[in-house]
Amino acid sequence: MAVPLALDIDGTLTTPTGRLDHRVFELLPGWDAPVVLATGKAFPYPIALCHFLGLPERIIAENGGVVHVDGETTLRGDREAAWGALETYADRDGTLEWGAESTVNRWRETEVALSLSADEALLREVADEFGLVVVDTGFAYHLKSPGPTKGEGLSVIADRLGIPAESFVAIGDSENDVSTFELVAESYAVGNADEAARRAADTVVSEEYMDGTAALLRELRQREH
Numbered sequence: 001m002a003v004p005l006a007l008d009i010d011g012t013l014t015t016p017t018g019r020l021d022h023r024v025f026e027l028l029p030g031w032d033a034p035v036v037l038a039t040g041k042a043f044p045y046p047i048a049l050c051h052f053l054g055l056p057e058r059i060i061a062e063n064g065g066v067v068h069v070d071g072e073t074t075l076r077g078d079r080e081a082a083w084g085a086l087e088t089y090a091d092r093d094g095t096l097e098w099g100a101e102s103t104v105n106r107w108r109e110t111e112v113a114l115s116l117s118a119d120e121a122l123l124r125e126v127a128d129e130f131g132l133v134v135v136d137t138g139f140a141y142h143l144k145s146p147g148p149t150k151g152e153g154l155s156v157i158a159d160r161l162g163i164p165a166e167s168f169v170a171i172g173d174s175e176n177d178v179s180t181f182e183l184v185a186e187s188y189a190v191g192n193a194d195e196a197a198r199r200a201a202d203t204v205v206s207e208e209y210m211d212g213t214a215a216l217l218r219e220l221r222q223r224e225h
């Protein structure tokens with residue numbers, strides 16, 4: 001068996017312009033061990049990706065708010081609190097690029113995502129008042145409950161698969177990957193990663209985005225587990 005993988009999507013499997021890199025279609029189908037997609041995006045995105053890659057659906061979405069394995073979905077995180085906080089943020093003249101009607105949030109079940117053009121200071125102030133946190137992925141601000149993380153999601157999936165969570169190799173690029181990096185025995189931040197991810201990773205590779213991930217996957221593919 002190859003090594004099990006916990007892969008972030010945005011910034012890790014993508015190009016610098018945010019498109020899915022074509023090499024995922026070469027490297028991930030037929031990976032000879034579980035592949036978990038762990039993302040801040042809403043649930044439909046990684047589901048679609050698994051579908052088109054022909055991978056079993058083992059998914060952490062919404063930064064740990066949604067965990068899906070063996071056909072079973074668990075939701076963690078207080079969606080109503082997040083929307084309540086968003087309303088307060090908007091009442092205080094916080095700017096909104098994406099609202100409930102946006103496809104970014106339309107299927108989001110445990111949190112709310114705001115564009116990076118949002119007023120970060122105001123958002124953090126309101127989050128604090130509601131007992132929520134703001135996660136900055138470099139692609140969006142996520143207003144969410146403090147509890148659920150990608151790392152917690154990976155523990156749940158690893159348990160269900162009967163594999164130690166530490167045995168996963170994690171690759172990511174931002175602060176929402178720190179909890180995964182802390183859980184596994186081997187973690188990599190790609191060259192475009194933010195400070196938090198760089199600090200938490202065992203190794204920071206110099207190549208950026210999918211260039212970095214593809215090089216790692218080619219190397220890992222050779223390794224027997």
Ligand SMILES: O=C(O)COP(=O)(O)O
Pocket residue numbers: 008009010011038039040041042137138139140141174176
């Ligand atoms: O949706 C985001 O903000 C980031 O998504 P990611 O966790 O796949 O990088």
Ligand SMILES: [Mg+2]
Pocket residue numbers: 008009010011012137172173174
């Ligand atoms: Mg990312």
